[in-house]
Amino acid sequence: MKKIVSIVGARPQFIKAAAFSRAVAKDGGVQEVMVHTGQHYDTQMSASFFKELEIPTPAYHLGIGGLSHGAMTGRMLERIEEVLVKEKPDFTLIYGDTDSTLAGALASAKLHIPIAHVEAGLRSFNPKMPEEINRILSDRISKFLFVPSQNAYDNLVKEGFLGFDCALLKVGDIMLDVALHYQKMAKKPTIALPKHFILCTLHRAENTDDLQRMQEILEGLNTISKEVLVCVPLHPRTRNVLEKNSFKVENLRFMEALSYLEMVWVLQHCQMVITDSGGLQKEAYFFKKPCMTLRDETEWVELVECGVNVLVGANRDKILDGFKKIADMDMEFEKNLYGNGDASKKILQTLKGF
Structure with a gap:
């Protein structure tokens, strides 16, 4: 054996x-x-x-x-x-x-x-x-x-x-294997969520450790959240940075870190995903959600090439432009990429x- x-x-x-x-x-x-x-x-x-x-x-x-x-x-x-x-x-x-x-x-x-x-x-x-x-x-x-x-x-x-x-x-x-297996086991988080919301995760050191990038990202998210509530499950690193600095975040909904099955439920029910995660870009695609990526580059370039993922970096104006661009895009999620x-x-x- x-x-x-x-x-x-x-x-x-x-x-x-x-x-x-x-x-x-x-x-x-x-x-x-x-x-x-x-x-x-x-x-x-x-x-x-x-x-x-x-x-x-x-x-x-x-x-x-x-x-x-x-x-x-x-x-x-x-x-x-x-x-x-x-x-x-x-x-x-x-x-x-x-x-x-x-x-x-x-x-x-x-x-x-x-x-x-x-x-x-x-x-x-x-x-x-x-x-x-x-x-x-x-x-x-x-x-x-x-x-x-x-x-x-x-x-x-x-x-x-x-x-x-x-x-x-x-x-x-292999993440597609996981998504298909757990999609029927999703758990609704205990925190109340509106019918329309955006899921955002923010944890990469290139963003959280650079206060200027964090400021730009949070300003962009804050503006978007005036239109559609942006919900942010907090990574420990992100929580630490927010606690130590005075960022303007009054429009955002911060949440405790979610379990994987809770994340699956949120992915199923959100309008779109905003993230600096690598894996979540793919999971957004698996669950047919448009994605805006808070990085200057991505390993998953095929998602950008097929028009379901928009790279915006950490620039406030690019974030807002990306949000408007996604709203106007007709996205195709049926390609067999993975x-x-x-x-x-x-x-x-x-x-x-x-």
Whole structure:
């Protein structure tokens, strides 16, 4: 029986891991050992997700979080290596582009354990983003690159991966597996919401740590919220910045962080999404909602190209122009950009058959 060690540590990885673990439980023939690095370590961002999404309890909880990128990656590398030496897996499965992803990849490569990277090939082409460095390095040392989209596949081809000792496999987006599975299990949040509202998430350090960008974003959101209420579930980093600074936010509705199933309900019922998240841009597409992205670039360029996502950066005027543009757009959500919702099954079958 093949043994797979899955490395998770951040909220999006919990959600992706749920789909793969469910495929393992249904199919059998593979032993999965889950390692939770602790990168997101509070209850809202970690333990509650394992319970709500019925993810198996991790075999290892490393408890490493709240540190600088260097310190966190270094400690994770050391601890993950210890787990891999003990477990002797056939593969290490990594997700996305976090410090947990890179640490899992490096530890496995040095022990000559084949790495399977879910969500390979994404590029923002912004080297200042820690996630960009993590994903590039993880891709380069992975044996199996499970690609979510044609654009991601093309990125790897342009970088010469067809000449490397690895397999490029366009399996679709595992987040579509998740969305399809949980859409009927959505939970209405306890907070009262109007019939018409906009969902906004704001958490990236490039925005929250730059007070000028935050000021511009909040001014734009404040103006939009005079027309349609903007509801903002608060990430801990964002809450901290708001508490320490005097921003003008009287028109916005701030909320406690939502569980994943509550987020699904909000996605189903909102008019549109405004976000600086990567994953939420795709989830907006899955639930047929227009999206405005508070970043200067996105890994999901196909969403911009097909006209369902508008990049506005952190400029107040661009945010307001983007809002008006979306209101006038006739959007098409039927293109098969991310597969058929069976990515986890394809990933499992590939690893079983190797």
